[in-house]
Amino acid sequence: ALEAPTATDEEPAVKKKEAAVEGRVSWWTQFQVLLHRCSLANKRNPQILQARVGQTLVSALLLGFIFLRLRKGDAISKNGAANFINLNQGMTGLVTVLQTFTTDKIVALREYRSGTYSLVPYFLAKTAADAAFQIFNPVVFFTIAWYMMNLNPSATRWLWGLGFIFLQTNASISMGYLISCMCPDLEIALSVMPLLTMPLILVAGFMIILDSLPRFWIWVPYLSPFRWAFSGIMHAVWEDVELDPCPAGMNPPSCYSSGAEVLEYYCLDGDSMWLNALYLVIMVVGYRVVGLLVLLILNRRN
Template sequence: MHWKMERIYSRDPVVARGKTIVATLHQPSSELYALFDRILLMAEGRVAFMGTTSQACTFFETLGAACPSNYNPADYFVQMLAVVPGEEISCRHATNTVCDAFQKSEHGVKLALEAEAINGEFEDSLRDSSTNYSKNRSLYKASWCEQFRAVLWRSWLSVIKEPILVKVRLLQTVMVSLLVGIVYFNQRLDQDGVMNINGALFIFLTNMTFQNVFAVISVFCTELPIFLREHRNGMYRTDVYFLCKTLAEAPIFIAVPLLFTVIAYPMIGLYPGIDHFFITAGIVALVANVSTSFGYLISCVSSNLSMALSIGPPVIIPFLLFGGFFLNTASVPIYFEWFSYLSWFRYGNEALLINQWSEVESIECTRSNATCPKSGRMVLQTFNFKQVHVQRIFLISHIEIYRALLYRTLLDRYCLPLLLNCHIPFFGIFGSTVEDLDKFQTTLNVAVAVA
């Protein structure tokens, strides 16, 4: 700290060489305040004053709020412009009064005209320099491979840095799979077992969907401001961030459905055979990754977590209704048929039922007065499912489509960062949004130019 103080006190030789010193301080002492030639006061993203230190005292004196003679002007200005908890309305009213007064003052109008001219020149020069820079070299500080390696490693560390969270998710999967296995334990191939097995398989899909959607629905809401800042600084490309983020979390979304299937499949007594087991596990994993991609997309298009949680469930319900379990695919209204083809529940349910019933030749009928399918083929006919194995292709297509939409949304959010509702502290004194920081950057450029 002593070294920094000496550097500040020795500013005169630096100024003598034609250099401009710009410093941001929180409540500087009166001794430090006396070293400044000009000051810039900002509050709520607006300019409250800009000029010399003597002009600042004169300006506040004209407002009827003169700084006491034995008071540190810096502390006084901070108190005048700060928002006190519990008195937000009155403080913001006073702050706006000060900012409006400076904006309408003769000095403020003069600075505004200078700022407009300088800002226009600055934007033109920045545009020209950006064009020349892009022609000569990349905007990024590292190659694509170096970016990919670094961001992938950081993304993986963010996944494993909270082992308790991973353990909780695995424990949740074990508990739900055990519950499903106990409720549907050891089903027989009779008319009651057909209904129970179909219900259990659909629970596979609903559990994987809701568990994975809500596991990732907060990811981009919280990380998007960091991504925007680092991307603007040229640290990594959008596609690098997108690939690394999805690849780092992929092992979890493969392990969870596999663990669920390993426990629930034998307990329920689904169709025996190692090939049928792995097909079921693969289908459940595909559904889990489709829902994960959908959750990523909802998180990215939402400006905050509350909005994401409000959007997610209502959007999932229509896909659930057209999954072929609650509504037969043959009875879907013609004006909703297009929507049923967008439902990953439909393709997952159809694939699981075909895998379960396609090779069942006989089903025991225990009650003669009830409708009983004689074979697995009749079960599939009841649902209007055809024995064609294209469902997995459609599930993979859903993953690709949602990931492509996610990537496109990331690009749009990068181009329109002001859509964010994030709150960023401004030098620990005033609260500012991203829009306020843009205003401050423009004002700072003008201040340096005027100085």
């Protein structure tokens, strides 16, 4: 009589069958199915969506009332507000991804190891499903804060600033995906995040004048979305703005006679708005690609 197959005999056969099933399904089909599943998962948690929208509205209104209707020459307050918007939206996007993707990834890796689907379609589907929420919040926050604070009445300048805060948020979100892919769980990810983000925040251009940065740190700003977003927002606020002449004996940072002087003081006058945007686009794509590669390398299936 033939002996019944043992559990150890069945496991390789099951894995081969699952791998064969996965191999017959194209990446595009896997992406479509996973995108639908991730979208449904987002819709099943309306309370989380409502909480994020409420947080965005309350934060924007609070910031707007603190810096309410700044005068044209309130350079110090406007610069502080621009820096806060930059840091707030970047860190909000980054932390949100850490809290959601790191925990969701654990389930995805379990299904990946069982041969259900590949990691590349999952990663692309997850990032695409979350994109709608990542677009809405920064647009609402920035628009409310910009006009309540009276940073610049020009609609063109608002559009420039909105574009930079949108790119900054998504670049920070890409950093969040990278950190999530590096770390096995949320606790470790939240511990690693401050170590990686603190240097990037410090070289944004507000806390330290960039020309005074030690030579051995000059490469750090090129990795920082905060640096290029701050420059872009500052250009949107101050470029081509004329202010009242300063009294005799008063010089920056106590008094500015033009927006060009503000940009020059922060060593941002040589920056190009288009180049700033290009750096941020590279980070949006680059950090996600590196994150995906890290995820694949750390979870190679034998």
